[in-house]
Amino acid sequence: MTSSARALQIAITTGEPAGVGPELTVQALADAATRWPDARFTVLGDARLVEQRAAAVGADWARLVASGQVVLAERALAAPAQAGRLDAANGRYVLALLDAAIDGALAGEFDAIVTAPLQKSTINDAGVPFTGHTEYLAERTHTPRVVMMLAGTGAKPLRVALATTHLPLKDVSAALSVDGLVDTLRIIDRDLRRDFGLAAPRILVTGLNPHAGENGYLGREEIDVISPALARASAQGIDARGPYPADTLFQPRYLADADCVLAMFHDQGLPVLKYATFGEGINVTLGLPIIRTSVDHGTALDLAGTGRADPGSMIAALDTAVTMARHRRASA
Known part of the structure; x- marks a missing residue:
């Protein structure tokens, strides 16, 4: 990246707080400086939750933030989250993360968004009809297909x-x-x-x-x-x-x-x-009018907080988002 080129801005939603999303996000970003030197990452989630999950899996979250390549956009949980235990009280929190990422991408603040897995049932149990990420993104961006x-x-x-x-x-x-x-x-x-x-x-x-x-x-x-x-x-x-x-x-x-x-x-x-x-x-x-990638798996509630979840899919989602953003910038 030349000194005059703006770094690519990538937003990451940490997804269902009871699932593996928060820890996989931190683990996937561990080698961000080497993998994606031309990108900067904004993690959307609850600060205490991210810190706790990072500590649980032995990830150095403080080092990532100190590097300046990763920042946290704080969105507070509605209720304390426990790994592996769903709580409908946090259903709207999950949507708030997604909305913030979508709004930022539509406004040009983010070049791409990467979504950690969410639990559809938790959002529906919170009183919000929800079919999935794909359909929600289409609705929020007014994309007919x-x-x-x-x-x-x-x-x-x-x-x-x-x-x-x-x-x-x-x-x-x-x-x-x-x-x-x-x-x-x-x-x-x-x-x-x-x-x-x-x-x-x-x-x-x-x-x-x-x-x-x-x-x-x-x-x-x-x-x-x-x-x-x-x-x-x-x-x-x-x-x-x-x-x-x-x-x-x-x-x-x-x-x-x-x-x-x-x-x-x-x-x-x-x-x-x-x-x-x-x-x-x-x-x-x-x-979509924006770039969105995601993992190919669900919330893995049984693995949350254990350190046994594989961050490979999240790393691939980040890599693809950065690559797509590079191509779209070059074609603009």
């Missing part, structure tokens, strides 16, 4: 995006449309170019039904919806191919030249992705 993409790390990462997210399986077919799939492919293509530096992304698309519908014998969604959407996307310059049977698509020989797989529903694509990358995978919300 977002795309959930999970990804591994490495030189050739496996990326899996979803055409639908948290829906009952019986509702998936009705949620698919030609226009919706074209919009989804357009978002994936644009964000892979802008935020991941891919000049010509190649997207492989699954069918919905077994054997991609078997020419209509096992369902017509491939014929009536998915194939027309691919034809329209291709006409717009998007390299999207398929539909392919999901049970055979996830093989190295097919994925070797692919930059992303678009799966039709949550449990069609994510079991494969998580089997291949769990502990080092990340979640990225495409289509």
